[in-house]
Amino acid sequence: MLQRPILIGGVGLAFALWFLQGWRESLAHLGEFSLMGAIAIILCLWLFGKYRPKQQVQELPVNRETVEKAIAQVQVVVDRLETENHPTPELREKIAQLEAQIDRQEINLAITGGKSVGKTTLLQVLETQPQQRKLCLSETAALFSEVETKTDIEALQRAIASDLILFVTAADLTDSEYQTLQQLLAAHQRLVLVFNKQDQYLPDDRAVILYSLQQKMQPMLAAEDVVAIASAPNPLKVRQHQTDGAVEEWLEQRLPEVSALTQRLEYILQQEAQQLVWATTKRQAEELKVExxxxxxxxxxxxxxxxxxxxxxxxxxxxxxxxxxxxxxxxxxxxxxxxxxxxxxxxxxxxxxxxxxxxxxxxxxxxxxxxxxxxxxxxxxxxxxxxxxxxxxxxxxxxxxxxxxxxxxxxxxxxxxxxxxxxxxxxxxxxxxxxxxxxxxxxxxxxxxxxxxxxxxxxxxxxxxxxxxxxxxx
Incomplete structure (x- = not known):
């Protein structure tokens, strides 16, 4: 996304300069240069503008005061409903649940992504990892069905309801994945982009894909929040030569390569755990207010x-x-x-x-x-x-x-x-x-x-x- 506009723009400008060299030959050539040069420059500017990374809106961090204010606004709506002679015990019960969640210690982590990207395997691996803070791990249904269904919508809603999202991909981003990531970030959702199955690529290709993911997500997502792993690496063929000249071969299962992800999760949980809980509670309060x-x-x-x-x-x-x-x-x-x-x-x-x-x-x-x-x-x-x-x-x-x-x-x-x-x-x-x-x-x-x-x-x-x-x- 970043290299193509530069390439096209450079070719366009070179094409325009080629016309410029012959502008003295005739006024007709001059007119042709003026037209083509202007088109090339406009095309270049349009491409640069189209692919220029969007500026991320810096928001004030969520704190306890902002959460309590959001819950108070829900209370105002419920009070107005009662003045209209419309009792709402369900809403009041949900308000009480929100107030109890402000000091919640457990972090809800959802793993989501398309089909066959390794969500289930990653969930199983993370469940075996020691965590300093209690994590409630869950997996959503696969996104990006050929025809959008109710399951897709429910899976996305389930992910948004969590405190932290692991968005898993097994290659460079498709357009659907990129649009979904933008949607999640627009909902002020904290997430980590996980490039899984990196063992299926050559080392140079792995680096290229990881760099591409980090560049595409800037400045919406920090480079540290884009990590490469292999939750279930392909078995390694081992060959052993015996003293009698015989050769014995077997496949040896390798351990998961998830250290980059676990280290990032550990850092997030140490530094942002309370912020994650407050942010989720605030979103739920805003949804309840709309309801x-x-x-x-x-x-x-x-x-x-x-x-x-x-x-x-x-x-x-x-x-x-x-x-x-x-x-x-x-x-x-x-x-x-x-x-x-x-x-x-x-x-x-x-x-x-x-x-x-x-x-x-x-x-x-x-x-x-x-x-x-x-x-x-x-x-x-x-x-x-x-x-x-x-x-x-x-x-x-x-x-x-x-x-x-x-x-x-x-x-x-x-x-x-x-x-x-x-x-x-x-x-x-x-x-x-x-x-x-x-x-x-x-x-x-x-x-x-x-x-x-x-x-x-x-x-x-x-x-x-x-x-x-x-x-x-x-």
Whole structure:
């Protein structure tokens, strides 16, 4: 990965210089050089940029305080669930388990990797090695099936749940292995990359593969965390010449060559054992927080959706009764401000009336700026044109559009509030970039033709009086 771009880039530049030598011969050659030289330089820069190692984000070390803070955040979510009249004894039990794990002494080590790389043999070898600290060794199912299955996902999840991972490979990294290693490191997982079965290669080839692995993983993984072993070396043929001239041959089983790995594990366990436990506990707390928040968001969403539906039809009735040529999203400012206040109350976001009006006005400005008002009105007008009677009805477009845009505002606030960790104290606390992106996402989700047709039909059913059956006159 590191040598190829240099080679290609060098060839490209040499090719460009070759054109440069003949540039005086003709202007046509000059033009050709300019084009090819520029292409070669751009190609070289692109390759260097593509294969330049990514900078590793240096994180603050996990300590007891950060773990306790993560558990406290889970406690906040559970407390909020109980205020919503939703008891969660299972979550509280898991919180107690997390608190008990902070001082755990046992280290959970998972061995993972693809098929036939020697995971089981390595597990058996490590179980026979003396350890100063208690290790709980486990092996995951083989990764990288031809078709990704549930087993692959479970194996990866099991590895991530451990304190330390031994990722085993029997050759240079494949693309799938490299992507998985990146995924594990992105999850802040401590791991050691183990090059197993090195005895199957010539000494020079072993060194090349080990160096390649170390280079590919920089700076994500320290060179010391990439080790070469042979957990089950091939038997060695021994030949013995007897005094009578006879030759006796046999295969002699060799001992495992795992000293590089055991020494690295010993160092990690001496220096990082407590950090490993804290890091795992913190990850589990964050996962538990997500689990609780999903439940909390579901409860609040069930309460918020009827509020949005109620106010969208109130806004529709107000616009239909008093249609205006130029539709303003917040033609009924009091209605939309009240919607903001009620949704805020559902999501524990307290707004005064003035703040709610500011939020409603901000959302209206964003919708105009993003062009959502014009696009929505055109889409609804197109649907209404399929029925001449409803299209000519005064205020039908304005009424349905007001309902649709109020729905967008309400759904966007729901999505936005679900992403917040802390209460918003004022309208100025809104993240306009995030709110604008949320508006666009909600708009795209509600632009399907089938949905618009159903929404328009529902709106007309509420705005226009139902036709009265004609009575037969005798």
């Amino acid at each position: 609780g928040k999903v439940i909390l968001d579901g409860i609040r969403r069930d309460r918020a959706l009827p509020v949005v539906e109620q106010y969208q039809w109130i806004a529709a009735a107000a616009a239909f009764a008093n249609p205006v040529p130029a539709l303003d999203l917040l033609a009924t400012a009091a209605i939309n401000a009240q919607l903001v206040m009620e949704l805020g109350a559902v999501y524990q976001q307290k707004f005064s009336l003035e703040q709610a009006q500011n939020v409603a006005g901000t959302m209206g400005s964003l919708m105009l700026k993003l062009g959502l008002v014009e696009l929505s009105t055109k889409a609804i007008s197109t649907v209404l044109k399929t029925n001449a009677v409803t299209f000519v009805a005064g205020g039908a477009v304005q009424g349905v559009s007001a309902a649709y845009l109020t729905r967008l505002a309400g759904y966007s606030l729901i999505e936005y509030f679900q992403q917040q960790e802390e209460a918003i104290d004022s309208a100025s606390g809104l993240n306009l970039d995030k709110l604008g992106q949320t508006l666009q996402n909600v708009f795209q989700q509600n632009q399907q033709v089938a949905f618009l047709q159903g929404f328009v039909k529902q709106g007309l059913g509420r705005l226009l009086p139902a036709p009265q059956p004609q009575l037969n006159q005798s």
